[in-house]
Amino acid sequence: MLSQQDNEILTRVGPGTPMGEVLRRYWTPALLSSELPGPDCDPVRVRLLGENLVAFRDTNGRIGLIQENCPHRGASLYFGRNEECGLRCPYHGWKFDADGACVDMPSEPPSSSFKDRVRARAYPVHESGGIAWTYMGPAETITPFRDFGTESLPEKNHLATKLQSYCNWIQTMEGNVDTAHISWLHSWDGAADIEDDGSDKPGYPSNKMTWKFWMHDRAPQLEIEETWYGFRYAGLRETPNGHTNVRITEYVFPYSTIIAAVPYNTRHLMVVPIDDNNCWRYNFEATVPSNPQGHGGAPLFSFGPFETPFTRRVGGITPRNYLAEADYNIDREVQRTTTFSGVKDFVSQDLMVTESMGPIYDRSQERLGTIDKAIIRMRNQLIRSAKSLEENSDAPLLALSGPDADFRKIRGADKILEEGEDWRYLGTDDDPAVQEAEEALRASEERSPQPAAGD
Ligand code: FES
Ligand SMILES: [Fe+2]
Structure with a gap:
């Protein structure tokens, strides 16, 4: 038997919850590598620890895992265009790379430097054993990837x-x-x-x-x-x-x-x-x-x-x-x-x-x-x-x-x-x-x- 308070601690995983913070200190499976079969393929919605994210494989084959809602006004980037090393929002064309940097903001004047100050929340991804793993904890406490044997697995x-x-x-x-x-x-x-x-x-x-x-x-x-x-x-x-x-x-x-x-x-x-x-x-x-x-x-x-x-x-x-x-x-x-x-x-x-x-x-x-x-x-x-x-x-x-x-x-x-x-x-x-x-x-x-x- 658990107290209701301990049951809450044990089961709740969202951002800011005690258990959510523990889980965010470990590299965690975000999706299967096979869900993103090739460069510039269709993006995939990923819901993880109560956060809505979108995963995409960029032109170089690298996986990005970023917040689903566009930092501009919140359209889902799941509907975005996965092109030329970034995911472009279908609403006004802002484009984000696998690190979450806004690399293009064609709706603003060319002289604007606003895009340099906009970022999508992004989590690092490491592929191993057919799984794309991510670390969702604070960057300053990032922990090593745990190799259960998948790193050398053919x-x-x-x-x-x-x-x-x-x-x-x-x-x-x-x-x-x-x-x-x-x-x-x-x-x-x-x-x-x-x-x-x-x-x-x-x-x-x-x-x-x-x-x-x-x-x-x-x-x-x-x-x-x-x-x-x-x-x-x-x-x-x-x-x-x-x-x-x-x-x-x-x-x-x-x-x-x-x-x-x-x-x-x-x-x-x-x-x-x-x-x-x-x-x-x-x-x-x-x-x-x-x-x-x-x-x-x-x-x-x-x-x-x-x-x-x-x-x-x-x-x-x-x-x-x-x-x-x-x-x-x-x-x-x-x-x-x-x-x-x-x-x-x-x-x-x-x-x-x-x-x-x-x-x-x-x-x-x-x-x-x-x-x-x-x-x-x-x-x-x-x-x-x-x-x-x-x-x-x-x-x-x-x-x-x-x-x-x-x-x-x-x-x-x-x-x-x-x-x-x-x-x-x-x-x-x-x-x-x-x-x-x-x-x-x-x-x-x-x-x-x-x-x-x-x-
Ligand atoms: S909501 Fe994404 S560019 Fe406007
Ligand atoms: Fe069983």
Whole structure:
């Protein structure tokens, strides 16, 4: 349960709000690179952290991200002409470059120097991994771009997607750090009958068998370890053969998670607030997949009776075919006989529960249990940061830097533990599964400079 005051701090992201100021200290996905396919292509509206912006790719291929309303009298620059290294307002022809400078003001006398004093609010853009990222905080506190592994990712491995959700970003984040719900929301009756393929023993289970584990132990125990970037937590479940299956999820402050997968995973789910009531669910590969089972080949949830909407093999904006107005196409007969949710599409099962809370859930009404430990930790880190930054604009923030800060080394993991094995090294550089995969990747890179892994 949260006080209404803390709920406000946690959920509001507009300019000047405590959480909005925290989020503005991090480079944030603004749009997919593929939304601006080439120089001088059509501009795109971008709503981000409650601000209306317009993005355009100029003649040199550079992306500009500037205020949507023209600084003159407010016409939308979305309707502007993208030409000769700038976006020209359709109303009186004022033209702005990617830095927001007014480079032409043909409606004023040629002798006028007024244009030199007019600027559009503009945010810097950095393209990486098929995403155009931006920094919306104060220029004097600009933070380094966080390389989750996308900087060296070959273009053919840019598999970024995004999906819009019509609820506050925290509701989506809470679903991403809630390993317990997979045993319920995403379950289906047949999972209990999956035949033991011999991988229910210490080591790496098949993906198929992990479904069976989720159904077998539907009240996982949670253990949390705080880190320089946020925390990682383990969901521990007993398997049918009496072993312990661990799923390790990473929380990378403020809005990213890396979900568990066998043997480990670097695919990010990043939740980007559009405004207080809407968010984008970004999904992107952070490294070249080196293991076809865990994080490169088949989509994570390729087994079971569900459709997966991840279009990550091609990238782009995932369409919303399952909407609240149609009750997410819930099939009550299927719900009675086959699946727990009755919703066919895997991610839409999540959307159904998170969006049905309403745009911003009032957390003073909730009753939290032991399965909500990770959610509580995430909220605490967020609220604490928002309050301390409000008090002191130089307050240190999580997950920006640190003595061992290397964002490429943050990995989710999934394994059946040996007797007495501690889960904490899994997915780290000390994990032999990681070492082996990285070794294999290095070898394949040496064979061909553009690795073909992942196809
Ligand atoms: S409103 Fe844009 S040039 Fe006048
Ligand atoms: Fe889910």
